Amino acid sequence: MTGTDRAGLAAWLAESRLNRGAYLRAQAALLALETAVRSAPAAISGNDAEYGAAPAQVRGRRARHAALAAALALVATLGLLLFLLPHQGAGPAQRQLTLQDGSRVMLQDDARIHVALDGQARRVTLLSGRATFHVAKDRTRPFVVNAGQVSAQATGTVYSVTREGPAGGTVEVDEGSVLVWAGNERDQAVLLRAGGRLTLEPGPGGPVSPGPGRAQISLDNASISEAVARFNRINRTQIVIADPAIGQVGIVGLFHADDPEQFAQAAAAVAGGKVVKHDGMLVLQAR
Known part of the structure; x- marks a missing residue:
């Protein structure tokens, strides 16, 4: 079992008492079956009558086969159990x-x-x-x-x-x-x-x-007021136009959508104004 599988098993066991109980019962059953398989007499291969197997030998062979079948069934059950476990890191x-x-x-x-x-x-x-x-x-x-x-x-x-x-x-x-x-x-x-x-x-x-x-905002001769509205829509730092004349000036360019200050400085340069920071806002005003 890999480290990831062990982590997944630990998380599954921690989810509920029922999960822990089922796992302990499975471990106990596996241990009992392993003991039964080891203690059973050695099996005689081939046809029992042909090789003259004694009744005790036949019983031992049958017991071993039954134990093996039960063990296989348990392995299948444990396999299903592990399949149902959450796979950590699998996304x-x-x-x-x-x-x-x-x-x-x-x-x-x-x-x-x-x-x-x-x-x-x-x-x-x-x-x-x-x-x-x-x-x-x-x-x-x-x-x-x-x-x-x-x-x-x-x-x-x-x-x-x-x-x-x-x-x-x-x-x-x-x-x-x-x-x-x-x-x-x-x-x-x-x-x-x-x-x-x-x-x-x-x-x-x-x-x-x-x-x-x-993300980028492309401006093709849009007015600064229109551009400001676009930046304000997608940023927590808001731009305020203090001078209406600045808002009417056209601007062209490709700007980073998450950098309103970069745009505000460019807009101020185009309109001949300046940027003043006030209460967390960027204010565009005349010089």
Whole structure:
């Protein structure tokens, strides 16, 4: 038994008194059977009548065979017992599905999905739990996973989506890149690249947690006020525009979604203003 198996057995035994009792009974039965097998007379091989085996020898042989059969039955029972033990380090249970487009979905534990594929789009609704998607490449039909009010779109990549509360979701990208947005605001999507992680929790409960990954926000001549709204939606550090004229200035660039200060400094430079930190907020104001 490996160290992992021993750890799993210890955890299973600690769960309840019934488990410990079953294990002790199995050990006692195995010891008794081992003693019976050792004490039985040696068996005579071949046909008993042909070799003239004495009745005592026959009885000993039969006793040994019965003990061996019982031992095998016990081994099978113990094997089932060990099979049912939790395997430490094995990770959550997974089920794999293959969709009609060739994409593969790994469902963990109690994850449930609803799939809708047509000629224009591939949509999957994550009803509960966590799922990993190995998306078959098809640039003509985007692959969109909806978790509550959070959407994650790719054309061919590997990423995971986890339901968070009644309306939120966490997206983690293993390969390629994924667009992530909340509600109907696809035009304000965040670009999440391999290694990136983003949690969106739409609604009054709280903004969002970009996590340790490098999610990005792409701005193409958007107004600073529009850009600030996007950053505030996914960061706890809020940006405040003190001078309305700054908010009307356009800005272009690709910014880290989890670095509102970097964006605020860039916006201030473009608009000829400055950034002042006040009560945990980043205030954009005129010089």
